């Protein structure tokens with residue numbers, strides 16, 4: 606099975622594109638979703654986070670106080686690294702396990718920090734969703750209601766647009782309207798199907 610890593614900066618349109626592939630009946634694995642599940646109440650990763658960050662990282666009911674954690678990791682690079690050192694190996698393992706279960710000509714593995722985490726080893730090919738930084742900021746502002754400064758600091762913590770583009774095997778330009786997106790996905794879908802025909 607051909608494994609296509611889907612990545613791109615915050616707000617570039619990864620989830621939007623992943624949904625179009627899913628609608629074509631292609632399995633989509635999502636590192637963000639896995640990360641979300643890993644820190645559900647009672648999971649071992651949450652206990653580890655509590656140990657590292659202290660009891661006030663949890664709500665009174667024992668669930669993760671996501672807002673609190675977000676504030677902590679965005680105001681302190683060391684804390685961000687600490688969180689990532691807990692989560693990234695677990696995400697990697699979970700993705701690997703899910704990949705082994707899949708039967709399909711190809712699959713999409715959506716990993717926002719594909720380059721930053723070295724998870725490129727998990728995939729055969731890299732698809733980058735690209736748009737100008739100004740559009741990223743506009744979209745995230747509308748979606749997440751964050752300040753421009755906060756969005757900019759997230760963008761600065763990710764690899765640069767030029768870097769991502771240089772490392773891409775395939776590129777989707779998502780600076781335009783939605784219908785162009787479906788068209789671009791369909792073309793890649795056909796490419797991936799034909800590439801997968803030459804694999805086992």
Ligand SMILES: Nc1ncnc2c1ncn2[C@@H]1O[C@H](COP(=O)(O)OP(=O)(O)O)[C@@H](O)[C@H]1O
Pocket residue numbers: 613614615616617618619620621622744745748779780781782783786
């Ligand atoms: N081509 C587009 N036209 C208009 N809005 C878009 C387009 N692509 C994405 N969006 C919107 O921009 C926001 C960010 O897209 P999303 O797919 O969530 O990005 P990511 O998963 O990369 O962070 C979402 O609210 C989405 O609905």
Ligand SMILES: [Mg+2]
Pocket residue numbers: 619620621637
């Ligand atoms: Mg997303």
